[in-house]
Amino acid sequence: MHITVKCYATLQRFQPTGGEVFALREGGTVHDVVLALGIAPEDVAVIFVNGLHAPMDKALAEGDRLGLFPAVGGG
Amino acid sequence: MAKFIRIDMGSRTAEIGACPEKYAGLAGRGLTSMFIADEVKPTCHPLGKYNKLVFAPGFLTGTSAVNSGRISCGAKSPLTGGIKESNSGGSFSQKMARLDIKAMVFEGLPADGKYAVVKVDKDGVTFDEAPAEIMGAGNYDAIRVLQDKYGPKVGVALIGPAGEMKLTAANISFADPEGNIRSAGRGGLGAVMGSKGIKAVVIDDAGASAVPIAKPEEFKSAAKRFANALTTHPVTGQGLPKYGTNVLVNILNEAGGLPTENFRRGRNEWANNIGGETMAATIEERGGKTTHGCHAGCVIRCSQHYVDKQGKYITSGFEYETIWALGADAAIDDLDAIAYADREFDEAGIDSIETSVAVAVAMDAGVIPWGDAKAALDLIKQIRQGTPLGRILGSGAAAVGQMYGLTRVPVVKNQAIPAYDPRAVKGVGLTYATTPMGADHTAGYAVATNILRVGGFVDPLGKEGQVELSRNLQIATAAVDSTGMCLFIAFAILDIPDGFNALVDMINARYDLSLTGDDVTALGKTILKAELDFNRRAGFTSAHDRLPEFFEEPCPPHNTVWDFTDEEIDSVLAF
Numbered sequence: 023m024h025i026t027v028k029c030y031a032t033l034q035r036f037q038p039t040g041g042e043v044f045a046l047r048e049g050g051t052v053h054d055v056v057l058a059l060g061i062a063p064e065d066v067a068v069i070f071v072n073g074l075h076a077p078m079d080k081a082l083a084e085g086d087r088l089g090l091f092p093a094v095g096g097g
Numbered sequence: 098m099a100k101f102i103r104i105d106m107g108s109r110t111a112e113i114g115a116c117p118e119k120y121a122g123l124a125g126r127g128l129t130s131m132f133i134a135d136e137v138k139p140t141c142h143p144l145g146k147y148n149k150l151v152f153a154p155g156f157l158t159g160t161s162a163v164n165s166g167r168i169s170c171g172a173k174s175p176l177t178g179g180i181k182e183s184n185s186g187g188s189f190s191q192k193m194a195r196l197d198i199k200a201m202v203f204e205g206l207p208a209d210g211k212y213a214v215v216k217v218d219k220d221g222v223t224f225d226e227a228p229a230e231i232m233g234a235g236n237y238d239a240i241r242v243l244q245d246k247y248g249p250k251v252g253v254a255l256i257g258p259a260g261e262m263k264l265t266a267a268n269i270s271f272a273d274p275e276g277n278i279r280s281a282g283r284g285g286l287g288a289v290m291g292s293k294g295i296k297a298v299v300i301d302d303a304g305a306s307a308v309p310i311a312k313p314e315e316f317k318s319a320a321k322r323f324a325n326a327l328t329t330h331p332v333t334g335q336g337l338p339k340y341g342t343n344v345l346v347n348i349l350n351e352a353g354g355l356p357t358e359n360f361r362r363g364r365n366e367w368a369n370n371i372g373g374e375t376m377a378a379t380i381e382e383r384g385g386k387t388t389h390g391c392h393a394g395c396v397i398r399c400s401q402h403y404v405d406k407q408g409k410y411i412t413s414g415f416e417y418e419t420i421w422a423l424g425a426d427a428a429i430d431d432l433d434a435i436a437y438a439d440r441e442f443d444e445a446g447i448d449s450i451e452t453s454v455a456v457a458v459a460m461d462a463g464v465i466p467w468g469d470a471k472a473a474l475d476l477i478k479q480i481r482q483g484t485p486l487g488r489i490l491g492s493g494a495a496a497v498g499q500m501y502g503l504t505r506v507p508v509v510k511n512q513a514i515p516a517y518d519p520r521a522v523k524g525v526g527l528t529y530a531t532t533p534m535g536a537d538h539t540a541g542y543a544v545a546t547n548i549l550r551v552g553g554f555v556d557p558l559g560k561e562g563q564v565e566l567s568r569n570l571q572i573a574t575a576a577v578d579s580t581g582m583c584l585f586i587a588f589a590i591l592d593i594p595d596g597f598n599a600l601v602d603m604i605n606a607r608y609d610l611s612l613t614g615d616d617v618t619a620l621g622k623t624i625l626k627a628e629l630d631f632n633r634r635a636g637f638t639s640a641h642d643r644l645p646e647f648f649e650e651p652c653p654p655h656n657t658v659w660d661f662t663d664e665e666i667d668s669v670l671a672f
């Protein structure tokens with residue numbers, strides 16, 4: 023299946039060079055994507071799947087939009 | 098002996114006395130708000146003879162505590178009609194603290210309608226006519242003229258053309274250590290300063306001694322622990338210095354809470370073009386400064402120097418809220434154009450949040466096309482020119498909405514709602530609704546817990562836990578705003594308990610007190626109660642604590658609505 027993945031802030035350098043579409047086995051989780059991208063899971067502070075906060079073990083579905091963030095703040 | 102300075106702009110005289118007993122244990126917002134609540138007639142006209150403007154540094158300002166150099170400005174707000182505390186960086190506050198000035202109060206109205214420069218130094222207060230060349234001039238030039246005349250190192254607080262015109266979105270600008278600009282942005286305090294005939298206040302701390310510390314050794318060790326918390330927390334240690342506050346564009350866009358096209362939806366396709374990552378890369382490529390502090394002693398350094406293609410300085414303190422408002426809410430997909438607008442806000446001396454939201458409202462009204470950068474900049478420049486349309490824009494989002502007959506006007510208590518859609522970040526929606534300041538994200542920044550997962554987690558789209566979250570943050574913020582600390586320290590101390598303890602320990606060591614965390618909470622409550630009471634006496638009721646009804650419309654992509662009951666909203670500050 024395919025999802026879109028976006029890596030932001032200091033995780034930007036892990037963004038796949040081929041773009042945002044990412045191939046993943048059926049039932050794959052956020053954790054699988056994070057490892058496949060070479061990101062240390064502890065560096066991911068905020069995960070959005072389709073705009074909703076999600077845990078690292080969240081199973082992904084075809085067409086999901088995944089956003090990965092390190093700890094960020096502002097205001 | 099801490100000094101309390103009363104400056105009467107009617108007679109151009111100053112009275113320098115000892116700090117009254119009742120303000121001795123206060124500082125920053127605590128002092129400004131208690132003072133306004135005590136001495137300003139709540140029903141007065143904000144630009145009339147009964148209003149007073151007060152400046153106060155925080156408890157720790159002027160010490161070696163990192164990030165402690167903020168200043169609080171207070172008055173009755175001409176924008177909201179309620180009490181206002183607006184705070185800013187710059188070097189003014191530290192100089193006040195070094196001169197041992199607890200507060201400066203400006204009272205009365207000028208007899209002749211003329212503008213003065215008020216000069217404060219170790220020998221007292223003097224008054225000069227404002228140099229003709231700075232009247233109506235942009236703030237950057239005005240600061241240069243004032244620092245040429247009074248010394249390159251003097252602190253400067255000034256109003257721009259917007260303040261001279263007494264527009265309700267006019268701010269007070271403060272010179273930073275390089276002579277660039279920071280602002281006490283919200284609530285129109287620049288108009289109050291203008292009404293009192295004050296073009297600028299300059300402060301020279303030459304000859305001042307160091308701020309006294311009751312227990313220097315204890316202070317030093319607490320200050321070290323505190324600095325340590327800020328440098329180790331990933332938000333204050335890495336994220337903010339690298340990307341500035343504008344790192345929030347992408348995360349709010351992902352969360353579906355980035356208000357786009359006058360709050361029609363919470364996500365857009367171009368967010369990354371205006372986000373912090375793109376901004377940092379652009380600054381780096383052009384040889385600007387990606388990180389910079391708004392006052393000496395800031396270790397977070399969320400500010401930056403944004404430069405043009407030739408590497409020439411355009412603006413600094415280029416914040417998420419301004420970039421959001423023009424870049425998403427007004428759909429101007431162009432960071433350079435937004436930077437020029439930000440520069441123009443600083444030149445005119447006008448709140449960049451209020452005015453940017455007003456631009457989006459003007460687009461919604463059809464005054465200029467959506468996303469038209471050039472038309473927007475032309476419109477913003479009309480503020481300085483004083484055209485009728487410029488004056489309407491400079492009077493804020495609600496004024497523009499009223500002039501053009503719109504109902505889709507994102508304000509609470511007449512002050513523009515910033516940067517986080519209350520339907521998708523519900524905790525901050527409660528803050529917008531209930532803070533005595535009018536819609537203000539900084540008054541209780543539930544975004545931290547709703548979106549950034551700092552200080553725990555409360556689901557942004559649900560109602561559960563939001564009332565307590567907003568209440569607790571509003572109380573804590575009122576206290577932090579009294580310390581002189583930049584609010585961004587909260588990211589670190591929400592997660593690192595020793596950071597909070599170290600903050601309290603520093604205050605104790607500075608003044609030889611024995612405050613506990615509970616005392617800090619009690620202080621926050623006392624301040625909020627005084628502010629709420631002022632507003633009540635000014636005519637505010639719970640009916641004013643409501644969001645505009647268009648927030649009943651679903652906000653894509655989550656299609657959530659603003660659904661708190663009146664009882665829930667009214668329980669936020671019922672303590």
Ligand code: SF4
Pocket residue numbers: 164186389390391392395396397398399400583584585
């Ligand atoms: S973190 Fe930013 S706003 Fe806070 S004191 Fe530093 S530069 Fe100023």
